[in-house]
Amino acid sequence: MDVRQAMQPDAPTLIDDLRTNELGKERDQPTNVARHSRHERGDVETGFSQASIIIEREFETATVHPGYLEPQAATAVMNEDGQVTVWCTTQAAFLIRADISEVLQIPLGKIRVIPTEIGGGFGGKSVAFIEPIAVLLSKKSGYRPVKITMRYDEVLTGTGPTSASHIWVKIGVVESGRITAAQAQLVYAAGAFPGSPIWGGMPVIFGPYKIDNLRIDGYDVVVNRPRAGALRAPGATNAAFAGETVIDELCKKLDMDPIEFRLLNGVREGDRRSDDVKLPRIGFHETLEAARQHPHYSNTIDGPNRGRGIASAFWGNYGGTSSAVASINNDGSVSLMEGSVDLSGTKTTVAMQLAETLGISVEDIHTRVADTDEVAYTEGSYGSRTTFATGWAVYKLGEKIITELIKRAAILWEVTPDKVSFSNRVFQLTDPPADEKTMTFKELAAQIDDTGSPVTASISVTPGGAGPSLATHIVDVEVDPETGKVDILRYTAVQDVGKAIHPGLVEGQIQGGVTQGIGWALYEGYYYDEDGNMHNANLLDYRMPTCLDVPMIDPVLVEVPNPGHPFGVRGVGEVPIVPPAAAIANAIHDAIGVRVRVLPMSPQRILEALWAETRQIL
Amino acid sequence: MPVIWIPAMLRDLTDGEDQVFVQASTIRQAIEEVEKNYPGLKERLLQGDQLRPNISVVMDGTVSQLKLRQPLAEKSEVHFLFAIHGG
Numbered sequence: 200m201d202v203r204q205a206m207q208p209d210a211p212t213l214i215d216d217l218r219t220n221e222l223g224k225e226r227d228q229p230t231n232v233a234r235h236s237r238h239e240r241g242d243v244e245t246g247f248s249q250a251s252i253i254i255e256r257e258f259e260t261a262t263v264h265p266g267y268l269e270p271q272a273a274t275a276v277m278n279e280d281g282q283v284t285v286w287c288t289t290q291a292a293f294l295i296r297a298d299i300s301e302v303l304q305i306p307l308g309k310i311r312v313i314p315t316e317i318g319g320g321f322g323g324k325s326v327a328f329i330e331p332i333a334v335l336l337s338k339k340s341g342y343r344p345v346k347i348t349m350r351y352d353e354v355l356t357g358t359g360p361t362s363a364s365h366i367w368v369k370i371g372v373v374e375s376g377r378i379t380a381a382q383a384q385l386v387y388a389a390g391a392f393p394g395s396p397i398w399g400g401m402p403v404i405f406g407p408y409k410i411d412n413l414r415i416d417g418y419d420v421v422v423n424r425p426r427a428g429a430l431r432a433p434g435a436t437n438a439a440f441a442g443e444t445v446i447d448e449l450c451k452k453l454d455m456d457p458i459e460f461r462l463l464n465g466v467r468e469g470d471r472r473s474d475d476v477k478l479p480r481i482g483f484h485e486t487l488e489a490a491r492q493h494p495h496y497s498n499t500i501d502g503p504n505r506g507r508g509i510a511s512a513f514w515g516n517y518g519g520t521s522s523a524v525a526s527i528n529n530d531g532s533v534s535l536m537e538g539s540v541d542l543s544g545t546k547t548t549v550a551m552q553l554a555e556t557l558g559i560s561v562e563d564i565h566t567r568v569a570d571t572d573e574v575a576y577t578e579g580s581y582g583s584r585t586t587f588a589t590g591w592a593v594y595k596l597g598e599k600i601i602t603e604l605i606k607r608a609a610i611l612w613e614v615t616p617d618k619v620s621f622s623n624r625v626f627q628l629t630d631p632p633a634d635e636k637t638m639t640f641k642e643l644a645a646q647i648d649d650t651g652s653p654v655t656a657s658i659s660v661t662p663g664g665a666g667p668s669l670a671t672h673i674v675d676v677e678v679d680p681e682t683g684k685v686d687i688l689r690y691t692a693v694q695d696v697g698k699a700i701h702p703g704l705v706e707g708q709i710q711g712g713v714t715q716g717i718g719w720a721l722y723e724g725y726y727y728d729e730d731g732n733m734h735n736a737n738l739l740d741y742r743m744p745t746c747l748d749v750p751m752i753d754p755v756l757v758e759v760p761n762p763g764h765p766f767g768v769r770g771v772g773e774v775p776i777v778p779p780a781a782a783i784a785n786a787i788h789d790a791i792g793v794r795v796r797v798l799p800m801s802p803q804r805i806l807e808a809l810w811a812e813t814r815q816i817l
Numbered sequence: 818m819p820v821i822w823i824p825a826m827l828r829d830l831t832d833g834e835d836q837v838f839v840q841a842s843t844i845r846q847a848i849e850e851v852e853k854n855y856p857g858l859k860e861r862l863l864q865g866d867q868l869r870p871n872i873s874v875v876m877d878g879t880v881s882q883l884k885l886r887q888p889l890a891e892k893s894e895v896h897f898l899f900a901i902h903g904g
Contacts, residue, residue, distance in 0.1 A: 222861055237825040664878075664879060
């Protein structure tokens with residue numbers, strides 16, 4: 200069943216006692232619709248009555264997988280005293296520990312999860328699949344270590360692809376280009392159990408725009424497919440594909456530059472999201488201006504069957520809980536253990552923030568990702584949260600260390616701590632002021648033993664203030680009308696990244712996200728037969744883009760500091776995957792004059808759309 | 818006075834009002850206050866004396882870990898949203 204079939208009143212129900220939940224109210228009838236949610240503001244009927252142009256379209260997106268190349272792997276050993284140690288590739292060691300505890304009914308304190316280096320996660324490695332089995336087999340084998348590695352076909356069929364979806368969109372504008380009303384219905388396939396990411400898609404579909412009259416309905420629908428899992432900005436790419444394609448159609452009808460349209464309608468600080476939450480300082484208009492001034496946008500695109508597409512995107516980002524521990528060594532170096540698995544160079548970005556706080560070089564910080572016995576609870580490396588939240592943690596950790604070091608400097612100078620300050624990377628005696636009474640971090644660390652016990656500190660934080668990210672992408676494509684093949688000629692991704700702690704790593708996140716978005720747009724999709732069997736569970740037939748499929752992706756970092764972080768950091772990892780499908784669909788239309796509203800936009804679908812448009816029959 | 822934003826799915830209980838101002842010092846008290854004028858809302862948000870699963874309390878734009886115990890300030894804005902899961 201697909202979601203539309205599953206929603207029919209006469210559809211066979213997958214779960215006998217499932218009833219539609221509408222925020223605390225359950226409907227009476229058996230159904231496959233697990234949840235219905237709504238965002239609503241103003242009066243859409245009035246808004247549409249004011250519109251001079253209304254466009255209404257339907258879209259479908261396929262089931263796709265996060266596509267990390269390293270399969271799940273775990274080694275577990277249970278001791279005879281019941282202590283369990285698990286080494287595994289995961290984004291979320293503490294969640295794996297909780298899963299093992301719940302499944303096997305082992306107390307949390309008896310389980311130690313050691314996260315190994317990871318070959319990609321993208322949301323797919325926050326749930327235990329094989330770890331509890333490895334623990335059980337260790338016990339069964341006489342307390343020996345047991346290693347399990349999934350095959351890639353098992354990864355594809357058994358580890359939670361993200362939702363297929365059916366989306367209906369209607370947007371109305373007046374002649375000036377101002378949006379008067381917008382309405383959408385997002386139907387996401389949850390697989391065999393409720394839990395599709397409609398929560399992710401609903402705020403995104405009209406996220407970049409200030410709209411006074413809107414209604415968005417989201418439906419979480421169970422179908423006889425694998426349980427849906429998270430994938431980078433869960434639910435957002437589907438939504439933006441639909442919303443931004445209709446926006447592009449409106450721009451064409453209005454004969455209006457797509458960036459001008461977005462500047463006219465774009466959200467700013469103080470506007471409200473579709474769920475009514477007020478937006479903090481954001482940099483959407485700054486991304487639009489940067490896109491408009493970029494040479495990519497001002498250069499014309501020449502040649503037959505070539506076109507350009509624009510799409511924008513919103514993603515809310517997330518904070519969550521992070522913890523860290525540090526100790527000061529006599530040589531002035533710092534040993535740092537932090538609880539966030541490093542997916543994208545965050546060991547470096549976190550260390551850089553501690554170094555900045557302590558006034559030392561990042562090379563003097565030795566960072567290790569801690570296991571679950573070494574540091575307090577830390578949420579997974581997901582939700583674009585690590586550089587933001589774990590950065591907050593080490594900033595607060597650094598402040599604690601400085602406070603302690605001021606006490607130690609006071610001991611050395613035989614004064615009370617209130618006579619010592621720390622500024623410009625130096626500890627200084629301030630009362631009475633004495634130029635010679637200064638110490639760098641390193642000089643003080645060398646004398647720590649003369650001041651008492653070693654200096655160490657730990658911290659746990661759950662910071663608010665994760666600022667949303669917005670982005671605007673420009674893409675040029677060439678479509679072969681004979682084969683339907685789409686080549687990406689040029690790609691520019693402009694993004695408000697807050698303060699880029701390590702610009703090179705931010706650029707890598709953007710390039711990776713865009714590449715995944717290109718795969719979702721053009722190639723990727725699960726192929727099922729009528730009995731629900733998957734027929735492309737291998738890396739040849741489940742086609743992901745390679746370096747031969749994508750040009751150099753040009754990331755443009757727009758730095759609008761997030762006021763919710765001491766260094767202005769905002770999450771950067773998820774929003775880059777959101778606009779590509781829509782941008783490419785819009786570019787395909789610009790190239791060959793047809794709209795493809797189904798993902799992936801495979802050669803077959805493009806040819807079908809061309810033939811339908813031109814009525815050509817081979 | 819703190820303001821409670823009423824989710825669209827619950828506005829049939831508040832005569833269509835999307836915001837309700839309350840005199841309350843915690844989220845729990847705020848829900849009790851809203852319930853006095855708009856009966857039925859509490860049952861939709863709470864299961865027993867706890868927030869229903871999959872509902873997050875967002876105060877001033879940030880998901881609250883304290884949930885119903887979250888203290889409110891004079892100008893706090895409170896939203897009840899779907900709990901999110903990361904990617």
